[in-house]
Amino acid sequence: MTNSPEATDRAAWIGQLARAKPDRLRALFPTLPPYEVLRPAEIGTVMVQGRAGGTGAPFNLGEVTVTRCALRLTTGEVGHGHVQGRDKDHATRAAILDALLQTDQSSALRAAVLAPLAADETAHRAGRAAKAAATKVEFFTLVRGEDK
């Protein structure tokens, strides 16, 4: 299934907002505009599936806590938030930003919210990757007996 460029773009920002640390998101975007609740923030689970052998038939690995929320801005845009964990404020804020990113505030919010989040994430991942790279190892097998 291939998504339209708009859907790919929106999926990317929704993911960025979901992966954000709730405190960081609140700091970057503290004040919420007025909105109408379509589905109040609720805590539930999503069953995480794996695949046998990594690529085979799916199986149920276990659940993860997820909080979701759907709302509508007074200007009519609908926003959805689906975030890992049990933070209703995070889900609500993510949904509001999802809606606002569909308005003419999009470019301002990309710079003020999405860009810092992406930078945080890149830095965090780079730090982990560098630590991992430092533990990279070359194993040698030692020749025994008369083999040359």
Add this chain to the structure above:
Amino acid sequence: MYVAVKGGERAIDAAHAWLAEERRGDRGIAALSVAQIRTQLTLAVNRVMAEGSLYDPDLAALAIKQARGDLIEAVFLIRAYRTTLPRFGASIPVDTARMAVIRRVSATFKDLPGGQILGPTFDYTHRLLDFALMAEGDAPLPQKEAPTTGDAPSAHIPHVMEFLNRDDLIETEAPIDATPPDLTREPMELPAARALRLQALARGDEGFVLSMAYSTQRGYGRTHAFVGELRIGMVAVQMHIPELGFAIDIGEVELTECETVNQFKGSKTVPPQFTRGYGLIFGQSERKAISMSLCDRALRWRELGEDNIGAPAQDEEFVLMHADNVQATGFLEHIKLPHYVDFQSELELIRRLRSEAIAAREAAE
């Protein structure tokens, strides 16, 4: 038969109050915070998430605190909490080839593409108690940061098995997309599909799964397993959202994945080639992941056309029905609760049998 008892409300309240006091321990010592447990007893948190079958580090840490460190009790608390939550749906199967690996080793290929990454491992430690940790305050960090000369792992790290696949030396996993059975929603029915076995093993007790796996290594259903690849890292969890019409990332989870390569001489239906066992566990838990792979492989005897030699690890009912520590502890521990009426009837039976036996002996004399 269960017969209700009543009474003892005040005693139970007093017992619970004392339990809370004991949990807190010496008030001269600072209380443990949930955040401390989450960030410093991470592997205990991981175990509770894996066996509680719910990925939420904060809740697992809370459960450990509340259970006074009794991990099975903590798993029980997590399972009980989980039942109160609505299920929004299932994720798209996670793509472990896109894992941000912090550890990746192979016991079969020393020069695996992408490299071997040891990560934060206990392997190669000397298992000597580090008394520096007993000193007050933080243990000093290593003097210098380790050099970070190596290339950072790329976003896509193919599984080692794919290289064996190319030569047909190992069985391939058919990428089918059936909806897997879910033992948390439907009672387990045997024979179980592999998907159901993997679910049961993933949430099974680490000690039980380890012992079953060990039994196969010692000869009870030997499968000649090598760790083809073991990897640990973060993986994105994606879900299709109907109201959006596309899939989104809802977060990421840390997973440990193990793939074993198993020797296989072939059977009536399958030519000689390597076969595979698979383990996937929430959090960092390579002991559990390797154990799961060995158990998975041992339980696959039927589909590979192997003989069932009667080993416990090949016995699907034995393994699947006894792997769950919450079920096991529930049934085991209930026998300490009041059974006065049951026991009364047992007592009367024994008395009657004895009096009959004595009467018969006297009559014979």
Add this chain to the structure above:
Amino acid sequence: MTPDALIGGFTDAPVQASHAFRAALNALSRPGQIETLRGATAPAPLSSAAATLAMTLFDVTTPVHLAGAHDIPALRDWITFHTGAPLVEPRAASFAIGTWAALQPISRFAIGLPDYPDRAATLIVEMPTLDAEGTRLTGPGIETEAFLYLPETAAFTANRTLFPLGFDCFFTAGTKVAGLPRSTFVEDI
């Protein structure tokens, strides 16, 4: 997704779902007794009672069949957004919604298995009105007798002979609901 799909759900799910579940439980355990169900509003033609039942009983693990005039995009989207229930053909359904005529033939729905009688369908039958008169009901949950207007009698008499297998029914109209479990004997008088 149609705009109306996103509105009309519960505003206070734990409380509203608990009240609705209690009403649904009363309806099924006291066959023929008419209960009130409100809290959810769905696109027409789904009644408020049926919408509230859907919010209370459906989730991602309960496949649902929409029959006849109820099988429209607005309602499919509403069910999907608010409950997550997969929409399926009759054979695979845990729940089915429609008028009695639209649900025919009734033999398409699951009646459970001897090992698992619970794997049967529950039919939510939309009615113009609910009246506590007409067909005589007797059996578990009914002290002497109860009366309920049913769209027909033969199907429910036949369903009773399958016991412990068989389908269960809710009848809904406006904000009213009545239950008819498979254990109830029905007869015209």
